[in-house]
Amino acid sequence: MELTLLGTGAPHGLPRPDCPCATCACALGPASRAATAVLVDGAMLLDLTPGAAFAAARAGHSLSGVRQVLLTHPHEGPPVEVPAGVPQPARVPDGRELALLTGHRVRALAMDAPGTGYAVTGPDGERLLYLPPGAAPAGLEHVAEPYDTVLADVVGRPDALARLRAVGGVGPATDVIAVHLGHDAPAGAELTRRLTAAGARAVPDGTTLPTGPAPAAGVRGVVTPGETRHTAPEPPRRTLVLGGARSGKSVEAERRLESYPGVLYVATSGTREGDKEWADRVGLHRERRPGSWRTVETCDLVPLLAEDGPPLLIDCLSLWLTDAMDVVGAWDDDEWATGGQRALRKRTSELTEAVRATRRTVVAVSNEVGSGIVPATASGRRYRDELGRLNTAFAAECEHVLMIVAGQALTLRG
Numbered sequence: 001m002e003l004t005l006l007g008t009g010a011p012h013g014l015p016r017p018d019c020p021c022a023t024c025a026c027a028l029g030p031a032s033r034a035a036t037a038v039l040v041d042g043a044m045l046l047d048l049t050p051g052a053a054f055a056a057a058r059a060g061h062s063l064s065g066v067r068q069v070l071l072t073h074p075h076e077g078p079p080v081e082v083p084a085g086v087p088q089p090a091r092v093p094d095g096r097e098l099a100l101l102t103g104h105r106v107r108a109l110a111m112d113a114p115g116t117g118y119a120v121t122g123p124d125g126e127r128l129l130y131l132p133p134g135a136a137p138a139g140l141e142h143v144a145e146p147y148d149t150v151l152a153d154v155v156g157r158p159d160a161l162a163r164l165r166a167v168g169g170v171g172p173a174t175d176v177i178a179v180h181l182g183h184d185a186p187a188g189a190e191l192t193r194r195l196t197a198a199g200a201r202a203v204p205d206g207t208t209l210p211t212g213p214a215p216a217a218g219v220r221g222v223v224t225p226g227e228t229r230h231t232a233p234e235p236p237r238r239t240l241v242l243g244g245a246r247s248g249k250s251v252e253a254e255r256r257l258e259s260y261p262g263v264l265y266v267a268t269s270g271t272r273e274g275d276k277e278w279a280d281r282v283g284l285h286r287e288r289r290p291g292s293w294r295t296v297e298t299c300d301l302v303p304l305l306a307e308d309g310p311p312l313l314i315d316c317l318s319l320w321l322t323d324a325m326d327v328v329g330a331w332d333d334d335e336w337a338t339g340g341q342r343a344l345r346k347r348t349s350e351l352t353e354a355v356r357a358t359r360r361t362v363v364a365v366s367n368e369v370g371s372g373i374v375p376a377t378a379s380g381r382r383y384r385d386e387l388g389r390l391n392t393a394f395a396a397e398c399e400h401v402l403m404i405v406a407g408q409a410l411t412l413r414g
Contacts (some may be wrong), residue, residue: 001122002041003149003209006055008202009033010074010182017374023183031187032274034102034205036179038130040120045069045086046130051306053083059206068100072132073115091116111135119147126211129169131340133180136160137169146171148211154178154200156186158259159290161198166261175209186268190409198259199235236400236414238360242368242403244392250315253365254403260361262310266301275317299323299327305354305362317394321387324348330364331379348390355397366391368403 007013014033015024027033035049039056042065049055056063068200069082069089092098092108094116099105103123103401109118115132127145127330131152135158145167152160152239155178166172178185178200185191195201203209244250259264288342293313299320300303304312314320327333355362369390375381395401400414 001120001124001126001128001148003128003211004039004061005150005177005179005203005205005207006037006039006052006057006059006153006206007034007049007205008177008179008181009035009412010180011035011073012182012187021183023185023187026187027183028186028347030204033181034203036133036151038179039063039066040104040128040285041102041122043067043241044100044106044120046118046120047072047344048080048082048086048089050080053086055205055381059208066348067102067188068098068106070118071116072118072130072185073135081092088119109140110138122211128211129164131157131160137163138413140167140169142165142167142189143169146174146386148173148396149175149177149209151177151179153180154195154198155181155191157413158198158255161200161259161289162261165259174209177209178202181339188414193409193411194255197256200259212276218364235399237359238358238398239363239400239402239414240391240395240398240406241363241365241402242395242412243365244368247404249367249404251364251407252402252409253313253315253363256312256363257313257361259291260311263290263302264310264312265295266312266314267291267295267297267299268299268301268314268316268323302350302354305351305358306361307359307360311361311363314362314364317364317390318369318387320351321383321390325383325386330382333378336382348386348393350392352393352397355394362392364398368393 015027034055036047037052038046038313039044039061045066048069053063063086066086068088071089071091072327085255092106094108096108096287097105097107103120107119111132113118113135113136117129117131117137119380120128121389126148129147134156136157136293140163150170154161154176161170161176170176176199178195181202186194193203208266241249241253252399268272285392302313324344324347325331328340330340330344367387370384375384401412403410403412
C-alpha cells in the first residue's frame with residue numbers, strides 16, 4: 001500500500017491565516033503545511049482539503065483514479081470544492097466496514113472527540129490507521145497485530161498513542177507519522193526531538209510512504225527517489241532532564257512519556273505534614289499526570305531499576321540526594337568526616353550502577369545548581385557539590401541529557 005500525504009497540517013493549515021504567533025511566523029517554505037489529507041494507492045482519499053488536486057499534482061499523482069473520499073472530522077476553514085470526477089465525500093458510521101472494488105477494506109473507529117478514525121487494510125494485507133485531529137480511539141479493545149502505519153495527532157493527543165500501545169495497535173516496527181500539525185506544535189529541531197521521544201516522526205507535505213515490509217527489488221512498492229521507506233525512531237531509553245526552579249523540567253519529563261501507557265511515577269519528595277504550599281505543589285504534579293500512570297513515593301530507586309516493568313519517571317534526584325544525606329548524617333561535619341562521605345558516595349555509586357544495568361525506560365529529573373550564589377553554610381555548599389557530582393555520574397549513564405531553560409529544551413547529549 002502506498003500513501004501520499006498531500007498535507008500534514010492542522011485543519012487551518014500552518015501557518016494559520018492571520019495568526020501572529022511565533023510558530024506561524026516561522027512556518028515558511030518547507031516548514032509550511034497544508035491541512036492533512038492522505039491519498040491511498042491513488043484510489044482512496046482520506047479527507048478532502050482545499051487545493052487537494054494541486055497538491056496531488058505537485059507530488060506526481062492525480063486524483064482521477066480516486067473511487068472513494070472519506071472524511072474524518074467536521075470541516076473547518078476555507079470552503080472545499082470537490083474536484084471534477086472525484087466522488088462526493090462521505091463518512092462511514094462508527095463500527096461499520098466498507099469494502100472497495102480496489103481490494104481495500106475500511107473499518108470506522110469511534111473516537112472520544114468529534115470525528116471518525118479509519119483502519120484501512122490494503123489488498124496485500126498492509127494495515128493503516130488514520131485518526132482525526134484532537135481525537136483518540138474510544139473503547140478500543142485488543143488489536144491482533146500492530147498497524148504498519150499510524151497517522152495521528154501525536155502532538156495534540158499523545159495519549160492516543162498510549163492507548164494504541166496498551167492494546168497492541170502500535171509496536172516497535174509501526175511507522176507513526178505525526179499529522180494535523182498546527183501552531184501549537186513546536187518548530188524545527190524541537191518538533192523532531194519531541195516526536196522521537198514518542199517513537200514518531202514528521203514528514204513534509206507531498207511525501208510518499210510505502211507501508212508494510214520492504215518488498216523485493218523490482219516489485220511495486222520499492223522505494224523510489226520521491227518515496228520514504230520508514231525506519232521507526234528509537235526513543236532514548238535513559239534520559240536526564242536538568243533545570244532550575246520553575247524552568248519546566250518536570251513538565252518536559254512528563255511530556256517525554258505521555259505517549260506510553262502504565263508509566264510508574266516515582267516521587268522522591270514524600271509528604272510534609274502541615275505544609276500547605278508543598279501539598280499544593282504535589283497536587284499540581286498529580287493533576288498533570290495521565291490517569292493510566294501509577295505513583296509510588298519512595299527513595300529506594302535501586303530495586304525499581306533492577307525490575308522489569310513499564311517506564312519509570314523519577315522526580316527528582318535532588319530530593320533523593322537530600323534523603324540520602326539525611327540517612328548518612330551528611331549535615332554533621334564530624335559524621336561527614338568519619339564515614340558519612342564514604343557512605344554517600346557508596347549510595348550514589350549503587351544508584352548509577354543500577355541506571356547502567358537497567359532495562360527499563362527511565363526519565364529522571366534533577367535540579368541544576370551551583371551556577372549562582374555560593375551557599376552561606378558548609379552544609380549548603382556540601383549539598384551543592386554532591387548534587388553536581390550526582391548529576392554528572394547519572395548523566396554519564398544516559399543516552400539523552402537535556403537542560404531546560406525558561407521552558408526551552410537544550411540538548412546536551414543525544
